[in-house]
Amino acid sequence: MPKTLVVLTGPTGIGKTSVGIKIAQHFNTEIVSSDSRQIYKELSIGTAVPSKEELRTVLHHFIQSHSITENYNASRYETEALNLLEDLFKKKDIILMVGGSMLYIDAICKGIDIMPDADQEIRASLKKELETNGLESLRLQLKTLDPEYYKSVDLKNPNRIIHALEISIQTGKPYSSFRSNKAKSRPFSIIKIALNCNREILHNRINQRVEKMVEAGLEAEARSVYTQKHLNALNTVGYREWFAHFDGEITREKAIELIKRNSRRYARKQITWVRKDETVKWFSPDQVKEIIEYIEAQIK
RNA sequence: GGUGCCAUAGCUCAGUUGGUAGAGCAACGGACUGAAAAUCCGUGUGUCCCUGGUUCGAUUCCAGGUGGCACCA
Numbered sequence: 526m527p528k529t530l531v532v533l534t535g536p537t538g539i540g541k542t543s544v545g546i547k548i549a550q551h552f553n554t555e556i557v558s559s560d561s562r563q564i565y566k567e568l569s570i571g572t573a574v575p576s577k578e579e580l581r582t583v584l585h586h587f588i589q590s591h592s593i594t595e596n597y598n599a600s601r602y603e604t605e606a607l608n609l610l611e612d613l614f615k616k617k618d619i620i621l622m623v624g625g626s627m628l629y630i631d632a633i634c635k636g637i638d639i640m641p642d643a644d645q646e647i648r649a650s651l652k653k654e655l656e657t658n659g660l661e662s663l664r665l666q667l668k669t670l671d672p673e674y675y676k677s678v679d680l681k682n683p684n685r686i687i688h689a690l691e692i693s694i695q696t697g698k699p700y701s702s703f704r705s706n707k708a709k710s711r712p713f714s715i716i717k718i719a720l721n722c723n724r725e726i727l728h729n730r731i732n733q734r735v736e737k738m739v740e741a742g743l744e745a746e747a748r749s750v751y752t753q754k755h756l757n758a759l760n761t762v763g764y765r766e767w768f769a770h771f772d773g774e775i776t777r778e779k780a781i782e783l784i785k786r787n788s789r790r791y792a793r794k795q796i797t798w799v800r801k802d803e804t805v806k807w808f809s810p811d812q813v814k815e816i817i818e819y820i821e822a823q824i825k
Numbered sequence: 826g827g828u829g830c831c832a833u834a835g836c837u838c839a840g841u842u843g844g845u846a847g848a849g850c851a852a853c854g855g856a857c858u859g860a861a862a863a864u865c866c867g868u869g870u871g872u873c874c875c876u877g878g879u880u881c882g883a884u885u886c887c888a889g890g891u892g893g894c895a896c897c898a
Contacts, residue, residue: 526833534855537831537862544855558842560862561860561861561862561863562862571862572862596859597859597860598859598861599859599861600858600859600861601859602859603858603859619864623863626861626862627857627859627861628857628859628861628863631857631858632858634857636834636856637858638858638859639836640858640859642862643859643860648860657863668873677856679856679864679865679866681865681866682856682857682864682866683864683865684860684861684863684864684865685857685864685865687860688859688860692859699833700840703858704858705858706858724852724853749853757860757863758860760862760863761862761863762862763862765862787862789852789861790852791862793852793854794854794855794861795862797854797855797856798856798857798861799875801854801855802854
């Protein structure tokens with residue numbers, strides 16, 4: 526029997542969780558989450574993890590499975606999720622992947638080139654250098670260590686330059702030598718589905734969901750991880766705004782307003798990413814029946 | 826009902842001594858391979874309330890209308 530991974534994605538707040546559960550139920554299968562924040566066990570309200578009822582209905586993987594202290598990344602996700610999929614495909618022909626972390630989805634569908642994890646000490650020293658000497662100093666280093674990547678990288682983006690430098694420095698080989706730019710082949714076929722709706726409706730949904738999160742105790746949840754605010758896992762919409770409030774930089778109302786705005790912007794960024802993928806079939810969140818029909822037609 | 830003030834971008838407003846306009850916020854478009862809910866780049870999106878008048882030319886000046894606000898009745 527051929528194996529198929531059905532990927533369900535779309536902007537935050539569109540309703541992926543509930544649509545995903547209906548689809549998983551129909552195909553009697555399990556859900557592999559591709560959400561870079563729902564993966565953390567310390568977070569639940571601000572990441573909008575599925576409810577206990579929802580989790581009872583369909584078996585979910587990679588929901589609150591790791592700690593914010595773990596230094597997780599897309600490559601680790603690729604390895605772990607592929608291993609899991611191999612197991613799951615032994616008993617199922619269709620597996621549903623649900624989530625909005627586009628890089629994580631790409632890691633599964635196309636793969637990420639193999640290279641070492643970034644050395645945290647090197648990263649820290651490069652960050653320091655960025656602060657004291659500025660971006661130009663890092664650019665010059667990159668020009669020497671990896672002239673090829675220097676030509677194509679966004680030279681205004683510190684994260685990109687730092688990452689290329691840290692890999693080049695710790696391996697002694699240019700970062701670009703690790704980049705194959707080739708999609709890996711997978712032992713399963715892939716069907717990609719994305720949810721979207723009218724932008725104004727999406728914004729209303731997002732704004733209302735943030736209000737509900739606040740009512741559900743988002744502030745207390747943020748407070749509970751406040752001492753670890755430096756962790757990358759917490760450099761996230763819904764938490765960083767509270768940290769700014771706790772630090773006395775902004776009012777509580779401003780924090781909530783910014784969470785709404787940043788969520789809206791995040792949704793737009795997600796849509797931008799998915800738009801360029803021509804293999805994606807778009808649906809509205811109320812087209813569950815049509816989605817199931819589409820999947821069945823594709824499988825045949 | 827009378828008088829005064831106001832009407833410009835989605836919002837708050839600036840401006841044009843008459844040559845069709847700009848800030849903040851919001852919004853929109855894009856990039857993306859170990860930080861990705863991250864990080865970075867780009868874009869004013871406009872019946873200047875409506876109708877007339879004056880003028881080569883009106884968003885700007887004048888008249889009337891409409892709407893809002895304030896005060897007086």
